[in-house]
Amino acid sequence: MTDVSPSRRALIGWGGAGLALGAAAAGGTAAALSGDDSTGPVDDGGGAVPFHGAHQAGIATAVQDRLHFAAFDVTTDDRAELIGLLKEWTEAAARMTRGQAVGDGAVGDLVEAPPDDTGEALGLKPSRLTLTFGVGPTLFRDKKGKDRFGLAGRRPEALADLPAFPGDDLDAARSDGDLCVQACADDPQVAVHAIRNLARIGMGKVAVRWSQLGFGKTSSTTPDAQTPRNMMGFKDGTRNIPGTDAAALTKHVWVSEKAGPAWLAGGSYLVARRIRMHIETWDRTSLKEQEDVFGRDKGEGAPYGKQHERDTPNLKAMLPDAHVRLAHPDSNGGIRVLRRGYSFTDGTDGLGRLDAGLFFLAYQHDVREGFVPLQRRLARSDALNEYIQHVGSALFAIPPGVRDADDWWGRALFT
Amino acid sequence: MRAARTSVVAAISALTTLTAVAGCAEKSDGKGSDAVQVTASDSACEVSKTSFPAGHVKLAVENKGSKTTEVYVYAPGDRIVTERENIGPGTKAVVNAEVKAGSYEIACKPGMKGHGIRQKVTATGKGKAAERDPRLDKAVAAYRAYAQAQADETLPKAQAFADAVKKDDLAAAKKAYAPSRVGWERTEPVAESFGDIDPKVDVREDGLEKGQKWTGWHRLEKSLWQTKKITKADHDLADQLIKDLKDWRKRVGTAEITPTGMANGAKELLDEVQTGKVTGEEERYSHTDLVDFEGNVEGARTSYRLLKPVASKNDPALAKELDKQFAAVMKQLDEYREGDGFVSYDTVSETKRKELSDAVNALAEPLSKLAAAVVSK
Numbered sequence: 001m002t003d004v005s006p007s008r009r010a011l012i013g014w015g016g017a018g019l020a021l022g023a024a025a026a027g028g029t030a031a032a033l034s035g036d037d038s039t040g041p042v043d044d045g046g047g048a049v050p051f052h053g054a055h056q057a058g059i060a061t062a063v064q065d066r067l068h069f070a071a072f073d074v075t076t077d078d079r080a081e082l083i084g085l086l087k088e089w090t091e092a093a094a095r096m097t098r099g100q101a102v103g104d105g106a107v108g109d110l111v112e113a114p115p116d117d118t119g120e121a122l123g124l125k126p127s128r129l130t131l132t133f134g135v136g137p138t139l140f141r142d143k144k145g146k147d148r149f150g151l152a153g154r155r156p157e158a159l160a161d162l163p164a165f166p167g168d169d170l171d172a173a174r175s176d177g178d179l180c181v182q183a184c185a186d187d188p189q190v191a192v193h194a195i196r197n198l199a200r201i202g203m204g205k206v207a208v209r210w211s212q213l214g215f216g217k218t219s220s221t222t223p224d225a226q227t228p229r230n231m232m233g234f235k236d237g238t239r240n241i242p243g244t245d246a247a248a249l250t251k252h253v254w255v256s257e258k259a260g261p262a263w264l265a266g267g268s269y270l271v272a273r274r275i276r277m278h279i280e281t282w283d284r285t286s287l288k289e290q291e292d293v294f295g296r297d298k299g300e301g302a303p304y305g306k307q308h309e310r311d312t313p314n315l316k317a318m319l320p321d322a323h324v325r326l327a328h329p330d331s332n333g334g335i336r337v338l339r340r341g342y343s344f345t346d347g348t349d350g351l352g353r354l355d356a357g358l359f360f361l362a363y364q365h366d367v368r369e370g371f372v373p374l375q376r377r378l379a380r381s382d383a384l385n386e387y388i389q390h391v392g393s394a395l396f397a398i399p400p401g402v403r404d405a406d407d408w409w410g411r412a413l414f415t
Numbered sequence: 416m417r418a419a420r421t422s423v424v425a426a427i428s429a430l431t432t433l434t435a436v437a438g439c440a441e442k443s444d445g446k447g448s449d450a451v452q453v454t455a456s457d458s459a460c461e462v463s464k465t466s467f468p469a470g471h472v473k474l475a476v477e478n479k480g481s482k483t484t485e486v487y488v489y490a491p492g493d494r495i496v497t498e499r500e501n502i503g504p505g506t507k508a509v510v511n512a513e514v515k516a517g518s519y520e521i522a523c524k525p526g527m528k529g530h531g532i533r534q535k536v537t538a539t540g541k542g543k544a545a546e547r548d549p550r551l552d553k554a555v556a557a558y559r560a561y562a563q564a565q566a567d568e569t570l571p572k573a574q575a576f577a578d579a580v581k582k583d584d585l586a587a588a589k590k591a592y593a594p595s596r597v598g599w600e601r602t603e604p605v606a607e608s609f610g611d612i613d614p615k616v617d618v619r620e621d622g623l624e625k626g627q628k629w630t631g632w633h634r635l636e637k638s639l640w641q642t643k644k645i646t647k648a649d650h651d652l653a654d655q656l657i658k659d660l661k662d663w664r665k666r667v668g669t670a671e672i673t674p675t676g677m678a679n680g681a682k683e684l685l686d687e688v689q690t691g692k693v694t695g696e697e698e699r700y701s702h703t704d705l706v707d708f709e710g711n712v713e714g715a716r717t718s719y720r721l722l723k724p725v726a727s728k729n730d731p732a733l734a735k736e737l738d739k740q741f742a743a744v745m746k747q748l749d750e751y752r753e754g755d756g757f758v759s760y761d762t763v764s765e766t767k768r769k770e771l772s773d774a775v776n777a778l779a780e781p782l783s784k785l786a787a788a789v790v791s792k
Contacts, residue, residue: 112675112678113783204777204778
């Protein structure tokens, strides 16, 4: 197979040298900033985020604007076939993150055959696309208890089904999955193109179980940047783990070699929750109550009694059930998770209500010391619960980074 | 049926270089130096020359046998370029055709049936098509025979359905409905290539254009299952359906069929399943979608089997995958068999429908690569 597909950056180059220079410079900045560690934050110039590294990109990477997240069921029972797919996926993912088309491109030479690449990303920048791969509990033992791939012995203890939380109304069709891919990019079409092409490559071996589009980031891993607002109009997650804080990442996000299992060292755990917001009732709530619910002022995002968003909060100034007070690390024995959620709006439901909310994504070194205790506390007491409901849920183990061109997603798990 | 599609014929004629305009029969005796003399008997079909220039060709036929005969001109893959039926013993006829450069066969059919006694002839001239792999010509001819057999077998079944409608026998008509559609569903891309028949027999209510009268199977389906009443208008619709299906049966032989067309037709059948059957849209009143589903898959599998000798040589991995995925889809369908048909599709849950959809995707994706495997060397 010859590499004939023009990269998106090259296509831009044909259109104008200035643009091409800009994109190349952005890519260069990205590489320089991240060095060997592909997960470092990058400049926001439409360039490429390195695919290879010690950790997978798309976790500590500066949060991109758009998301397409997909969970897959593995439909084959053939271990070799699954491994073959993971290799094929890795190759396609590496190409797409560089802004290249998959396979022989989107405009192949055989008119009788459909092109390998679906084509909608032709001419677009790499847009800092990251593709982050994970494996769910059912890959190790399916819901019927069957160990389809001889992996049961390799399942980490932490990768158990999440407990049921009070108030959950989980839809099985929007929950769980054997595999997941998180596609983040600054251009929505680039993210959708990536998931679409991976799903297509996977047909016959995997099938999309559910997928979620996110149109706006709700968290930032770059403390200097503005904290984005969620669909309720509030800044939330101000105290997120910065992608540049190596010590915090090591402590809270990456699975250590000591904790193991070995195949997961340098990886992480991802909790994905589809949190529906009761938008219409929230909008009718007085400003005072809205601010009480969060424990911040709506305009600036400052904690109660403070001037600025990043002022150290005085938790006691907030109501006991205020969201920030309950979720703050100081109320939870220092527990922190790296949040990477996105706002979603999937049109309206049959009753004319906006089907909108937060697609919550949180990375952590161990869910039992991360999301689970946090959510236990929030589900029990959070004032926000009156306006939200968790309707989808999934947990994945996120393997370490793909080291080089010979490495592939999940290699350490399967070998 | 799909609401809008590029007809297979349009797509194929862009690719083929063997397009020939069908001629018409004349009554004059056509004697002349440029005419090809065809002497038909009960056991022979002699031609005065086996090579002639491309363009307008005149066949001067004389039936010296004791049986009534027919004369056909076939392009590769047994596509009928022109034909003349009912040439009685001792009579003459002239058959005209416009042919492009390439290989053809002239066939006499004493007794007006069977494969005929054939002579290979060549139309010479510029732009002669590259010779096609004879295995592919064989595949096309075999597929045409399959399509013809499906049409032939459909007519009595459709007649039984129409008869039940005309006797106002609701139960019998419902029972005969789905089986009457199987042959059509198996070979739908061929039927759809005659742009005018599909909108008459297989259109759904939402596929109607402004001013178009709703006729065909699905109109009757609505009467039988939705209004549960057979009207006088339905009797006429039943007659019309038979008339239109007879037209279909007659035209199968003239359809442009190419190897890539067969491959893409197989893919289109799976498209039909994915967009119409898995969703339950096709048979929204009768819920007999799984019968159509199986017909579509069987038709696609027949195309594949006929192309497999070439495809498996060019792309062995693809052939292996297709064998596997065809088997997987059929195995899933087996779960829903009931009596000599299938369970009503409205009893199939959303979860199970997704399983069917996944299986169809798993098959359709590699099937979309079959055409390339047929043309690549």
